[in-house]
Amino acid sequence: MMGTFAQTFGAAKWAYVGGAVAASLVWFAALGWGGTKLAPSMDSARTWRIVDAVVGVLMLGIAVKVGLTLL
Numbered sequence: 001m002m003g004t005f006a007q008t009f010g011a012a013k014w015a016y017v018g019g020a021v022a023a024s025l026v027w028f029a030a031l032g033w034g035g036t037k038l039a040p041s042m043d044s045a046r047t048w049r050i051v052d053a054v055v056g057v058l059m060l061g062i063a064v065k066v067g068l069t070l071l
Helices: 002-007 010-043 045-070
Strands: none
Touching: 002 010, 010 045
16 A cells, blocks of 8 residues: 555655654554553453444544545
8 A cells, every 4th residue: 555655756755655654663652652551541341431432433434434435
């Protein structure tokens, strides 16, 4: 996918790829750091219900957007 998207940037495709790689590294580092900070609160059933609800709403939103794009 990255190669396909990079083609749209012409001569700046390597800058795009570099930015995407840097963003990915920052994202996963932040995800790991956040996971260690939030680990103590993940023992609660209430927390997991909230996480499940947020994920469900996001997935539903993505599905609606994709569905509307196909119309």
